[in-house]
Amino acid sequence: MIDTALLFEQLFNGVQYGMLLFLLAAGLTLVFGIMDLMNLAHGSLYMMGAYIAASATQFFDSFLLGIVVALPATLLLGIIVEILVLRRLYSRGHLDQVLATFGMILFFNELVRLIWGPAGIEVALPPVMNQALEIFGVPLPIYRMVVIGVGLLVAAFLYVLVVKTRTGMLIRAGASNREMVGALGVDIKKVFTLVFGLGAALAALAGVLAGPIFAATIGMGENILIQVLVVIVIGGIGSIRGAFVGALLIGVMEILGRSFLDVFFELFLPVNAAETAAPAVASMLIYILMAGVLFFRPQGLFPARTG
Amino acid sequence: MANRPQIFIVLAIFLALAFVPAIAEWTEVPFYADFGRRMMILSIGALSLNLIMGYGGMISFGHAAFVGIGAYTIGICAEHELVDGFIQWPLALVVSALFALVFGAISLRTRGVYFIMITLALAQMMYFLGVSLDRYGGDDGLPLVEPSYFADLIDLSDKTNLYWLVYVLLILCLWISHRMVNSRFGMVIQGARSNEARMEAIGYPTFRYKLTAFVIAGMMAGLSGILLANHTDFVNPDMMHWTRSGDLIIMVLLGGMGSLAGPIVGAVAFLVLEELLAGVTEYWQLIFGPFLILVVLFARGGLLGFFDRKDS
Amino acid sequence: MAKPLLKVENLRKSFGGVSATDNLNLDVEPLGIHAVIGPNGAGKTTLISQLSGALKPDSGRILFDGRDITTLPAPARSALGLARTFQITSIFHEFTTLDNVALAVQAHDGHSFRFWRAARGEARLREPAREALDLVGLGARADVTARDMSHGEHRQLEIAMALAGKPTMLLLDEPMAGMGPEESRLMVDILKGLKGKLTILLIEHDMDAVFALADRITVLVYGRAIASGTVDEIRANPEVRTAYLGEEESV
DSSP: OOHHHHHOOOOHHHHHHHHHHHHHHHHHHHHHHHHHHOTTTTHHHHHHHHHHHHHHHHHTTTTHHHHHHHHHHHHHHHHHHHTTTTGGGTTOOHHHHHHHHHHHHHHHHHHHHHHOOOTOOOOOHHHHHHHHEEEEEEEEEHHHHHHHHHHHHHHHHHHIIIIISSSHHHHHHHOOOHHHHHHHOOOHHHHHHHHHHHHHHHHHHHHHHHHHHHOOOHHHHHHHHHHHHHHHHHHHHTTHHHHHHHHHHHHHHHHHHHHHHHHHOOOOTHHHHHHHHHHHHHHHHHHHHHHHHHOTTOOOOOOOOOO | OHHHHHHHHHHHHHHHHHHHHHHHHTTTOOOHHHHHHHHHHHHHHHHHHHHHHHOOOOOOTTTTHHHHHHHHHHHHHTTOOBHHHHHHHHHHHHHHHHHHHHHHHTTTTTTTHHHHHHHHHHHHHEEEEEEEEOGGGGGOOOOOSSOOOOSSSSSSTTTHHHHHHHHHHHHHHHHHHHHHHSSHHHHHHHHHOOOHHHHHHTTOOHHHHHHHHHHHHHHHHHHOOOOHHHHHTTTTTGSSSSSHHHHHHHHHHOTTOOSSSHHHHHHHHHHHHHHHHHHOOTTTHHHHHHHHHHHHHHHHHTTTTOOOOOOO | OOOSSSEEEEEEEEEEEEEEEEEEEEOOOSSSEEEEEEETTTHHHHHHHHHHHHHHEEEEEEEEEEEEEEOHHHHHHHHHHHOOOOOSSSOOOSHHHHHHHHHHHHHHHHHHHHHHOOOGHHHHHHHHHHHHHHHHHOOOTSBBBBGSOOOOHHHHHHHHHHTTTTSSSEEEOTTTTTEEEEEHHHHHHHHHHHBBTTTEEEEEEEHHHHHHOOOHHHHHHHEEEEEEEHHHHHHOOHHHHIIIOOOOOOO
């Protein structure tokens, strides 16, 4: 049967993974929803955040300094990218945006390969982070708790920003009906810059946090981006609440699926079949979920768009 | 649809391609024939994408999945000792069509950004499926035990025969595309891209037509996959990776969207560019990436000069 | 009075808290021009969208030729003979004028799962299309790309496309929108020519046109019909005068 300790641990890991997805999804869903910009290079910023943090950590021999350097550096990179390329794409069709940002992905992957080599970098954590705290008898790494903590903090921050402030109201209005906001005389460019900056910062943060867990590798941006897209599709474009719910759902499903699907299958399939089918189906789970959600609600669970 | 310079370019390409096997043999560089064959096979893939994207406005970021599905059907058949081409090939086409039917039915319920993302996600799902199927090679891929067998009709173990078969099939696909695009069906697809609300208002239930186009395009991509499998004697999940779908989109863009033979020009340009750049530097994507961005930003019409339109 | 071709019963539609269509009842007799007028925001385009099937009402019924079409999707209503035009021109910009109308003809000529024969070569589609173009006065502009035409010609094309399917009833949403006086006069002539050939529901702001064309008028304010009758009845109606026409005697 299922080891409840392992179940709890994987649930915890699923929530932690979900938090990373949320950081990425929140930024991306706002950029999609408000700026109508299909930015595939969002994952590249995530990757750059991870690599810069890894390098900085090695250079300063301090994870903390690594973060302090990597976050603004990556944000700056994002701003440069926005000025040079993304800005010109706002008025273009989605195909143009997809292709241009695809070109950026190719460029950044190759750039990383050039600077850091093909192998990827492990990020060393300070020893205190590597320790584990026992919760319900299960040892859980402190670092992953930190990640969950950061995710919840960001969620709370975004909630306050979007629901309680005037800026947030503009963001919500923009996600709901972009043209109307412009027609009301709001300087839409300022809102765009703010939103993009927020998204870039969140991507950088996610990258920095992910480094110690996944190691910085080429193409890590795209791998997670696909799942982030699924999160956004399920959650509803432009909705942070949707991003949060979707991210947790996908995160937990992905981790639990990989860990326990074979056990589940063994309940009613012969062991051999279960062993073969489980990894295959596990990799398809989140897409099946996506297809299911879309079938009943093509706009996602919490659609923000009305206009 | 096509004007003088375009027709000329396309004819020139076909003429050049006709001479390639002879040149390859004469210079004793089989790579030329391989390269030419690959260009034609990918052209068929790009052609199929153009049907739904260029003419139909459906930006599918998962089209490579159907190429992979066609290829894997051949590979899996061969793995199970089913090498009769007369069975393999129709089977692969049917399987591609079925997947396209299911994926299309799911994806076409959405529009715009959603559609792009869902097609991307579904295709990537196929990629992961391929990777996880250890029985069929998983990540490493599956070598093709022997090429499709067509009895005395044609011997595909001779790659030159395959070359000419692909050549003929490419022309056939081009011709079918031509007829389809200008038929009543083609008019509906183009109308749906141009103004779907109006299409519904004047009486077209557009979903069934778009789905049909999606299935046909999926089948043609499957054909591309069948040929690819026989070309490389190998199938692997990478054929279905979303970056391959991106490659197809780039080919259609480079050739000029909504022009019939543009994808062929685009495929040729893409592969030639890839070869040239790879020769210059190991880090060729460092140049290709920005090049693509520049093309998108400033050469909107691609090499054959048509217009891209903002989709819904 | 003849049995109404189009009957609207207790139609309701609201967006958020706003009631766009508020318990609307409307009868349109066959072969007349029935105009619907009202101030901006009265819910006129919302009404046409519900009648054509582009928008689903919250409650109420729509009967066309005795048949309940309330839940029928737009393409099906078009097949039954109910055609609409759009207030904001909605055509196929990259196609020629003739292509535009031929596409509308094609919609009413069976299914379009024909993959081989060139549609542009089919006289079955091209002939009726040319007829429709002639009816609206665009006969000479058949081979011009739609994008390259003037706004007035676009409005004419709108009508041609609706006529192409040989409908029994036309829903016209401000056909004269954005037109100057000369173009408007042309449009009025076109519509006068259609009188008696099919039934028309006309939404318009241009009061000269309305009074010149309409057999009956319904006045819509905040989604409700506050008055319905002949041109003279409406002109004389005091409620209408205050709500919409203003208090000038000269109207």
